[in-house]
Amino acid sequence: MDAESLLLSLELASGSGQGLSPDRRASLLTSLTLVKRDYRYDRVLFWGRILGLVADYYIAQGLSEDQLAPRKTLYSLNCMEWSLLPPATEDMLLQTSVVKGRFMGDPSHEYEHTELQKMSEGEKVFEEEVVVQIKEETRLVSVIDQIDKAVAVIPRGALFKTPFGPIHVNRTFEGLSLSEAKKLSSYFHFREPVELKNKTLLEKADLDPSLDFMDSLEHDIPKGSWSIQMERGNALVVLRSLLWPGLTFFHAPRTKSYGSIYVGTGEKNIDLPFML
Amino acid sequence: MEDLESLKQEKENQEPGEAGRPWEEIAASSQDPESALSEPLESEQWPETGPQPRSSLPQSPLSRSSTPLDDLTGPGASSPPSPPQEDSSTPSTLALAGQELATPWQSDKTTVNVNPKAGTPRSHHLEQSSDKGESTAPQTCQSEGNTFQQSQQTKRLLYGPEDMSDNNSEQKELRFNVFQEEDSNSNYDLDHAEPGVSEVAPSLLEIAIQSAKAYLLKTSSKSGLNLYDHLSDMLTKVLDERPENAVDIIESISQDVKMAHFRKKLDTLQNENEMLPIYEIAEKQKALFLHGNLEGADQELEDEIAENSLPNVMESAFYFEQAGVGLGTDETYRVFLALKQLTDTHPIQRCRFWGKILGLEMNYIVAEVEFREGEDEEDIEDEDVTEERDDGDSEADENDEEELPRTFYKTPQPIPKEESRTGANKYVYFVCNEPGGPWVKLPSVTPAQIVIARKIKKFFTGHLETPIVSYPPFPGNESNYLRAQIARISAGTHVSPLGFYQFGEEEGEEEEEVEGRRDSFEENPDFEGIQVIDLVESLSNWVHHVQHILSQGRCNWFNPTQKSEEEEEEEDEEKEEEKGEEPDYMEQEVGPPLLTPISEDLDIQNIPPWTTRRSSNLIPQYAIAVLRSNLWPGAYAFSNGKKFENFYIGWGHKYSPDNYTPPALPPVYQEYPSGAEITEMDDPSVEEEQAFKAIQEKAAALPVEEMEETEEDEDEEDYDQE
Numbered sequence: 001m002d003a004e005s006l007l008l009s010l011e012l013a014s015g016s017g018q019g020l021s022p023d024r025r026a027s028l029l030t031s032l033t034l035v036k037r038d039y040r041y042d043r044v045l046f047w048g049r050i051l052g053l054v055a056d057y058y059i060a061q062g063l064s065e066d067q068l069a070p071r072k073t074l075y076s077l078n079c080m081e082w083s084l085l086p087p088a089t090e091d092m093l094l095q096t097s098v099v100k101g102r103f104m105g106d107p108s109h110e111y112e113h114t115e116l117q118k119m120s121e122g123e124k125v126f127e128e129e130v131v132v133q134i135k136e137e138t139r140l141v142s143v144i145d146q147i148d149k150a151v152a153v154i155p156r157g158a159l160f161k162t163p164f165g166p167i168h169v170n171r172t173f174e175g176l177s178l179s180e181a182k183k184l185s186s187y188f189h190f191r192e193p194v195e196l197k198n199k200t201l202l203e204k205a206d207l208d209p210s211l212d213f214m215d216s217l218e219h220d221i222p223k224g225s226w227s228i229q230m231e232r233g234n235a236l237v238v239l240r241s242l243l244w245p246g247l248t249f250f251h252a253p254r255t256k257s258y259g260s261i262y263v264g265t266g267e268k269n270i271d272l273p274f275m276l
Numbered sequence: 277m278e279d280l281e282s283l284k285q286e287k288e289n290q291e292p293g294e295a296g297r298p299w300e301e302i303a304a305s306s307q308d309p310e311s312a313l314s315e316p317l318e319s320e321q322w323p324e325t326g327p328q329p330r331s332s333l334p335q336s337p338l339s340r341s342s343t344p345l346d347d348l349t350g351p352g353a354s355s356p357p358s359p360p361q362e363d364s365s366t367p368s369t370l371a372l373a374g375q376e377l378a379t380p381w382q383s384d385k386t387t388v389n390v391n392p393k394a395g396t397p398r399s400h401h402l403e404q405s406s407d408k409g410e411s412t413a414p415q416t417c418q419s420e421g422n423t424f425q426q427s428q429q430t431k432r433l434l435y436g437p438e439d440m441s442d443n444n445s446e447q448k449e450l451r452f453n454v455f456q457e458e459d460s461n462s463n464y465d466l467d468h469a470e471p472g473v474s475e476v477a478p479s480l481l482e483i484a485i486q487s488a489k490a491y492l493l494k495t496s497s498k499s500g501l502n503l504y505d506h507l508s509d510m511l512t513k514v515l516d517e518r519p520e521n522a523v524d525i526i527e528s529i530s531q532d533v534k535m536a537h538f539r540k541k542l543d544t545l546q547n548e549n550e551m552l553p554i555y556e557i558a559e560k561q562k563a564l565f566l567h568g569n570l571e572g573a574d575q576e577l578e579d580e581i582a583e584n585s586l587p588n589v590m591e592s593a594f595y596f597e598q599a600g601v602g603l604g605t606d607e608t609y610r611v612f613l614a615l616k617q618l619t620d621t622h623p624i625q626r627c628r629f630w631g632k633i634l635g636l637e638m639n640y641i642v643a644e645v646e647f648r649e650g651e652d653e654e655d656i657e658d659e660d661v662t663e664e665r666d667d668g669d670s671e672a673d674e675n676d677e678e679e680l681p682r683t684f685y686k687t688p689q690p691i692p693k694e695e696s697r698t699g700a701n702k703y704v705y706f707v708c709n710e711p712g713g714p715w716v717k718l719p720s721v722t723p724a725q726i727v728i729a730r731k732i733k734k735f736f737t738g739h740l741e742t743p744i745v746s747y748p749p750f751p752g753n754e755s756n757y758l759r760a761q762i763a764r765i766s767a768g769t770h771v772s773p774l775g776f777y778q779f780g781e782e783e784g785e786e787e788e789e790v791e792g793r794r795d796s797f798e799e800n801p802d803f804e805g806i807q808v809i810d811l812v813e814s815l816s817n818w819v820h821h822v823q824h825i826l827s828q829g830r831c832n833w834f835n836p837t838q839k840s841e842e843e844e845e846e847e848d849e850e851k852e853e854e855k856g857e858e859p860d861y862m863e864q865e866v867g868p869p870l871l872t873p874i875s876e877d878l879d880i881q882n883i884p885p886w887t888t889r890r891s892s893n894l895i896p897q898y899a900i901a902v903l904r905s906n907l908w909p910g911a912y913a914f915s916n917g918k919k920f921e922n923f924y925i926g927w928g929h930k931y932s933p934d935n936y937t938p939p940a941l942p943p944v945y946q947e948y949p950s951g952a953e954i955t956e957m958d959d960p961s962v963e964e965e966q967a968f969k970a971i972q973e974k975a976a977a978l979p980v981e982e983m984e985e986t987e988e989d990e991d992e993e994d995y996d997q998e
Contacts, residue, residue, distance in 0.1 A: 014604030016634065017910065017925030021600040023892050053887055053906065078893075101933040102883055102906065227636040227735075231710075233554030240634065242735065245927060265909060271936035275735045275929075 001259030003032035003044040003060070009250070009259045015231050015238055016248045018263035020049075024058075027079040032060055035074065035082050043169075047073070048246075048262030050140065052105025059144060059262075066166035067159050068192055068214075073144055077105070085137070088145035095132075096139040103266055109136040143266045151241040152190035153217065153249040155258050156180070161213045173256060181237045181253040184226060188214035195219060224276050242276075245269050501537065509533045560712035564613040585624045586616055592629070592921040595914045598891040599902040601923060603632065610711035615643055618706060618715050623648045630705065630766075631910075631924030633758065638709040638738025642762060642924075645704045646697075685945075689836050691828060693722040699823060699831030700726065700763045707758065709738060716740060718759040723829025724751050729760035731939045733929055747938055761928045763825065769911035770822040770922045771874055771903065773806050777821050779871070797821060797870060805917040811901035812888045815875035818903060818913070824867035833864045880907055881933050907931055 001009035006029060010020060020028065028046060036044045041062030050057040055077050062072040074082040099111045111134045116127045160170040180186040195215045196204075217226060217239075227240045234253065239260075241247040246264020251257070269275075492504040510533050514522045522529070589612040596602045603611065611629060619627050622645070630642040694701045700723075706715040732746040740755040750757060777797040811817050823831035868876060877885040885907045891914075892899040905911035910926020948954065960968070 011604050014602065014607065015639075017601055017603060017632065019597065019600050019602050019604070021598050021891060023894060024600060051904075051909075053884065101881070224636075227634075229637060229639070230553065233557040234552060235554050242636075265931075271733055274936050274938065275733050 001046050001261055003028070003036065003046050005257065005259075006032075006046055008257060009046075009261070012236060012250045012252065012257065013238075013248050013259070013261050015236075015250075016240065016263075018049075018246070018248060018261060024079050028058070031076070031080050031082065035060060035062065039072065039074075039084075041072070043067075045259075046261070047144070048264075050103055050143070050262070050266040051264065052103040055105030057103065057105065057140060065168070067169060068167045068190075071148070073141070075107075075140065085141050085144070088141045092138050092142045093146070096134055096142045098132075099134055099139055100267075103140070104136055107135070107137040107140065110134065111136065111139070140266075146268070147244050147247065147262055147266075149189075149191050151244050151247045153187050153239060153260050154190040154214070155251050156186045156188055156216070157211055158258065159214075160210050167213070175254040175256060175258075176237075176251065178234055178253050181251065182228065182230065184218040184220075184228060185216050187217045187239065187249070189217065190214070222273060222276070225272060242272055243269055499534075499537075501534075506530070506533060509536075557710060557712065560710075561610060561613075564610065564617060564712050585619045585627045587628050589615060589629050592914075592919075592923070595900055595916065595919075595921065596912065596923055598900055599889075599912060599914050600891075601912045601925065603925070607711070611641055614641070614708065614711040614713075614715075618643055618645070625649075629923070630762065633736055633761070633924075633928045634926060635736040635738030640707045640709065640736065640738070640758065641711060643706045643715070644766075645706055646702075647704060691723040691830060691834050691836060693720060694830055694832065696720055700767070700825055700829075702823075703766075705759060705762055707740070716755075718755055718762070719752075721756070721759045721763045722751070723834075725756050725760040726763060726825060726829040727827075729757055729764065733936045736928060758928070764930070765908050765911060765924055765928065767820075767822050767825045767831075769905045769908050769913070769924065770820065771818045771913050772821045772920050773811060773915045773917070774817045774819050774873065775800055775806070776803050776920065777819075777871060803918075806915070808890070808899060808901045808915070808917050809896075811903075811915055811917070812890050815886055815888065816873040818874045818886075819871045820868070820874060821871060823870055824872075826865045826867050828865055833866070835864070877907075880931065883933065 001013070007025065010025065032044050032046065035041070039062050042065050043063040045061045045063065047059040047061045050059065058076045058079050060074045060076070060082065062074065063069075070087060073085045075085055076082045098113050098115070113132045113134060114129050115132055117130045119126055119128045155173075155176055157176070158170055158173045159167050161167050176186050191214070193213060193215050196213070220226065220243075225241065225243045227242060229238045229240070230236070231238050237251045237253060239249040239251075241249075244262070244264065247260060247262045249258070249260035251259075489504065492507070493502050495502045510526070510529050513529055513533060514526075519525060519529075589608060593602050593605075593608040602608060615627055615629060618624065624645050625648045626646040628644040630644040633640040633642060696704070701720040704720075705718045707718060708715045728746075728748055728750050731748060732744070732750060734744060734746060734757065736754060736758060740753065740758070742754040744750040744752070744754060744757050776799065778800040779797050806817055825831055826833065828834065874886055879885060883906055885905065887904045887906055889902045889904065890896060890899045891902050900914050900916040903913040903915075905913075907930060908924070908926070909929075909931050911922070911924045913920060913922045
């Protein structure tokens with residue numbers, strides 16, 4: 001959700017119970033403005049909160065002019081002092097995929113993981129148990145990256161591709177119509193398209209190249225990994241990810257207000273097929 | 277397109293004929309395209325009707341008549357197709373236009389005669405112009421007037437019905453015709469001898485023009501107009517009125533033309549007002565806001581009780597907001613009103629906002645309720661129904677044939693559910709999907725449902741009737757599963773500060789006291805509060821005030837063997853063998869007693885089950901203690917030292933760091949051990965039979981009695997072996 005319209009967005013997203021206490025809100029409003037100034041971001045998004053056992057991580061993201069360019073992620077424990085997280089790499093994903101359980105809330109906390117590694121001494125090849133230490137900060141980075149790639153959502157038409165390539169916020173976006181708002185196909189993954197390139201020409205024929213340059217949600221696997229609800233009559237659409245429970249996306253049809261927030265434990269729900 | 281082509285063909289057919297005609301006729305036909313829209317009508321009729329009057333009439337100078345005709349026929353011709361809503365009126369005007377157009381080549385005078393008729397139903401200027409014509413006409417052509425009028429009438433008879441029936445299709449044709457004519461118009465003007473050049477071979481240009489025109493003819497979804505008709509109307513108006521400096525006032529002309537369309541809808545179909553859900557829910561919630569005023573004034577007595585039972589939702593919502601949980605202010609207030617509605621309409625002694633369970637399509641708002649004494653009979657009826665059903669099943673089994681061995685397997689004795697107001701059924705739960713929606717009472721929970729619910733993990737859909745498809749099969753639908761989850765969550769996460777509740781002394785004695793366990797508690801009147809800092813720092817200052825649910829699925833131990841002792845001993849033994857594997861059979865299963873501190877809760881694989889927090893580090897003196905369950909994500913509790921509240925919002929699932937694994941399949945029932953009863957002896961061989969015969973023969977020599985005895989013995993043996 002946009003840092004500038006944080007209060008309205010929080011109110012809209014409150015149906016899932018994910019809120020912020022008044023002192024957090026006030027401090028976020030203050031500190032995110034400063035973040036925007038200091039880091040020279042075009043836009044600052046309040047990304048959400050990862051619940052730790054001892055403390056919570058508050059996450060914000062800075063966007064540059066090109067909306068789909070790699071984002072900078074910051075975290076804070078007290079909503080005032082923000083620290084920049086390193087960009088996620090493949091290695092980190094691989095490394096942290098072995099860590100399970102809850103976050104502690106201490107960035108310097110080290111998870112210990114024992115794994116078998118093949119050691120070779122001369123001709124002998126034997127396996128040895130090696131204790132690998134994984135910092136929680138690394139895990140935080142990779143989890144945020146995973147969530148962003150899997151379930152960051154944006155309504156169709158909110159961004160548009162300029163002829164020169166960069167993707168900008170669409171100022172003429174007037175919100176989705178009611179009938180569109182009920183369909184998953186009018187929501188896109190807020191990331192570089194992956195599936196789009198694999199589509200056949202026939203499927204691409206109806207797409208508007210200036211708007212449909214991202215993957216839509218409707219082909220997500222497994223089918224049914226989203227819960228889409230109309231709340232308050234039809235005044236509010238709420239999308240909840242079932243794959244990453246805690247991610248809530250809201251959009252008030254026919255208005256510009258939309259956004260998403262993640263409040264959760266930072267764990268993927270791999271039991272999804274059993275639960276549907 | 278077929279229409280178009282056929283029209284073209286018609287035209288082409290006509291043209292050779294026209295070419296052969298005198299100059300005047302061509303001139304007349306060249307005007308048709310301008311008047312345009314009635315063209316197909318005419319073109320079909322020409323061969324039959326055209327020649328007759330023409331031959332009878334003297335040729336008159338047409339060059340003069342052409343200019344007034346333009347003015348007169350123009351508006352008439354272009355107006356019919358423009359408003360599609362005008363259906364009822366168009367046929368007549370079309371017919372009239374047709375008549376009108378049929379006339380021009382005959383003479384000046386005939387047009388004058390026709391015009392008054394044609395003009396009357398239409399706009400003012402037509403009449404005016406026709407009046408002008410009339411003033412000159414009567415003297416000059418009285419004689420021909422009569423004959424023409426006759427032919428006119430016959431024509432009308434001919435045309436009328438056709439026009440009516442063809443109306444719809446013609447309107448379309450007309451539009452396309454217009455394009456072609458405009459195209460060809462220029463040709464006519466330039467070169468009369470080659471009228472159809474452009475039509476014979478449709479060029480790319482023509483197609484482009486046609487598509488452009490098709491675009492112009494696109495009807496707006498808002499006003500029902502199209503740009504083409506609008507432009508032609510405007511030009512008509514300009515040509516009619518011939519204003520000075522038309523270009524300057526073109527905007528206002530445009531506006532005037534649009535205003536002229538302001539007319540009644542002739543549609544008989546009425547648009548039914550759409551009932552948008554947003555209005556529906558607003559209507560429902562309006563009832564919430566009105567309810568208080570109406571009821572409150574009437575029954576003071578009722579209100580006193582209701583007020584007592586109604587929780588202060590807003591106050592606890594305020595504290596939860598400090599903790600960063602909650603539904604948002606207005607939503608909470610709506611829930612508050614919905615709870616008021618609930619307490620006003622039911623005999624409720626105590627009510628609490630339990631929380632909200634998220635679903636796939638809709639959510640559940642849950643209210644925890646305690647009825648007043650003796651006012652919850654519905655429960656009992658429910659129980660009877662279920663029990664009867666169970667009996668019916670078992671009876672049906674017993675009626676099987678008696679000869680064959682019946683199944684030894686007996687379904688494990690069902691553990692009865694707890695009475696209402698005790699154990700897991702201590703409270704009654706009402707749910708609704710949205711504040712303002714109807715409250716639905718959830719059925720009471722059975723131990724079997726809890727036991728199974730522990731083994732499955734399902735999303736709620738938001739519809740209470742949804743069947744739960746799972747392994748192991750869940751006895752009931754979503755309402756039962758919801759109720760079971762509520763029971764589990766309540767038992768796990770409802771906590772209060774130490775000392776807030778104490779055991780009721782009198783009641784404790786009445787209840788079966790087993791190992792100091794007590795089932796009831798009451799508020800401690802002398803509770804003095806706990807420092808918030810203590811609540812945050814020590815988990816032992818929080819206690820459970822809801823009974824632990826045993827793995828049996830009940831809060832109070834039910835001994836499944838008690839009944840069986842009364843029955844025959846054999847069965848008892850069998851059961852012991854069967855149940856011997858279960859460790860909780862012999863001993864009574866005991867869980868932590870009521871008011872146990874949560875510091876004794878079990879860890880979840882090195883993860884502490886609770887997280888405590890102070891709501892604000894900046895202003896510690898007014899902060900509250902916030903408790904968050906890690907076992908049931910979404911369960912919160914707060915306490916400011918004196919007050920406390922519990923709240924759950926989430927998917928209704930328990931947390932486990934490991935993946936959900938479906939329970940293992942039940943053990944395969946072992947086959948009967950192959951023993952003496954199963955195996956048979958080989959068939960008696962010949963030697964054996966011969967030996968037997970020999971014995972028999974020997975026996976025959978012996979007295980008869982002995983032989984009989986031996987036979988009987990053998991029979992018995994055989995029988996036993998079976």
